[in-house]
Amino acid sequence: MRGAEVRTKNKVRNAARVVKGRAQEAAGRAVGNDRMVARGKSEQVKGHLRQAGEKARDAFTE
Known part of the structure; x- marks a missing residue:
């Protein structure tokens, strides 16, 4: 549960x-x-890139 x-x-x-x-x-x-x-703009890009990384991580953990 900790990971979630x-x-x-x-x-x-x-x-x-x-x-x-x-x-x-x-x-x-x-x-x-x-x-x-x-x-x-830089902050937005950082946030979007990290969100993409989270989505990729979720795809591999499911």
């Missing part, structure tokens, strides 16, 4: 990373800060 709990926790963390990135990108656009926009 960790996977769920990771999925939530990765989804939060994507949401955080979207918010950071939007805030950067609102204030005209290109660096903040780039950091937001």
Whole structure:
């Protein structure tokens, strides 16, 4: 059961990373800060890549 709990926790963390990135990108656009926009996009990519990794891991464990 421990493994399932960790996977769920990771999925939530990765989804939060994507949401955080979207918010950071939007805030950067609102204030005209290109660096903040780039950091937001980077956070989103990290979240999406980690989500893909979790999906692949789930496919092999089922």
